[in-house]
Amino acid sequence: MISDGIASSLAVEISFWIISISTIFSAIAVVQIKDLFRASLFLILTFLGVAGLFILLGAEFLAGIQLMIYVGAISVLIIFAILMTREIEISNQSHYMRILVSMVALGFMLLAISLITSTDWQLIDERSFPQNQTDEIINTVQNSIPTLSKMLLTEYVLAFEMVGVLLLAAVLGALALVREKK
């Protein structure tokens, strides 16, 4: 319902620019601010901005997962770790290799931009699909969760299970680290 009218609307354009500018601004602030705690708060703002961009792309499920995992879990972990460090307010100092690192980062950014602009993205409106697939595609665009879960448990089940094994290994490793030695 909303995706029909929203795609061409100027409201989407406006919100895209607001969200992306604030995301980029807070991403720069993460590395520039000296106060570690404030830097982590800007990191959370960056995560929120990415979630907003996902919503504008119509990927609501990814936005929800982004909120849950990055904003809810990872950033809290980062804050806990930061509160353990000393001299929180000045410790986000610039590195002595900052020029080298910024060159590498700039190179990666240029590479990513050139890849994005040179890729031939196939938009759904422009591409013609076989008749029997049209309904499925429309359903997927409107609500991607059933398709995503079906794919995860059929075609990509091996990767899915491997992620589970990896997480189990991480949990066991964490338990082994904090176990009391007798």
Added chain:
Amino acid sequence: MTQIYFVQLIDFYSFYEMFYSIFQNLGFEKSSSWMSYIAAGGSLSFLAINLLVLATAFYTWFERRTIARFQVRRGPNRNGPFGLGQPFADVIKLIMKEDTIPSEADKPVFTIAPIALLAPTLLIITVIPIDDSSFLATLNIGILFIVGITSVNSIAIFMAGWGSRNKYAILGSMRGAAMLISYEIPMALGITSVLLIAGSLAMSEIVAKQEIWFIAVMPMGFFVFMASATAEMSRTPFDQIEAESELGSGYNTEFSGIKFAILFLAEFMAPIVTSAVVTTLFLGGSQGFNFLPGQFWFVLKMFVVIFALLWIRSTWPRLRVDQIMGFAWKILMELGFVNIFLIAIEVAILMDPVTGILTSQDMLIMAGINWVFTIITLVFLANFLGKRNYDRPDPVPSPLANMEPKGE
């Protein structure tokens, strides 16, 4: 579910259409689309926020009166009829107080913290289907949005604790954040068991699937969700964040004036929002008898849940911090996993493999199995684990507590 509508719930689309026609008539032919997006969004948020704040004001009165009854007191009864003017007097008093900021505080963080705590709570109400539609119409990821948005709370509490540069505030907020993260897991497990039957993340779908209310189909899921949601609200018996007797006033020690009012508002709004979520997930949302509209039944069920929450709040003592974490990780999480396992097996056996539909008869069979399971498990837990005497180690004073060298 055919219902007579006395009032159609105002949602985003009706607002949008109204503003669109107004702007069209005014002569903005090209730009009326985005202008009405902004106008509809603004007026809808204005309405929703004011409605919630007003509801919270009356809720504080209801809570104080009810808890007073539980404790054989009278409660606020002087301002206005039945003391209904009390919340407004409180708010005016709080706003007129001086708004102090500690000189050593991290000022921007300290200032933003109350807003960051209030915003997620306000956002949740937009996706709850008070009738057939919610304020923001149907969101495909409904319940996932709620779980994600609630997790922002722990960051706001960190901001409040860190920003005020107070020993007790930061202790309270660290405890609180640890507790909120721990209880998110059993809460998500309780929600997952609902999703297994409903087969959708959208809140209105979940309501539509409840031919038999999910509280009857899976009492264990309800128990796990309710316990962890009570903890997520961080109120007694789980109010480790403030713990007046241990931490002064916890994360809000340094707050005063309007900032304290906003923190207070967020704290008292949480039960309203939680009861709305519980009603939607387990009590059949706006389902009810036809002679009254769906909104009435929704609010009635919300009141029942709120009363149950107040009952818990006024009769349970506060848990110790290690007991709270132990309850989440050692009991609720296991119960949640066992519940999911059981329901997944039942759904796999009973669900029609072609159409993927669970009839109400299937649900009755599931209800029978689950009630037996729940009663046996809870009786077992209460009688065997609950009465076990834990061997406590002798208390050892912390090495930091006593700085003087021994024996001199």
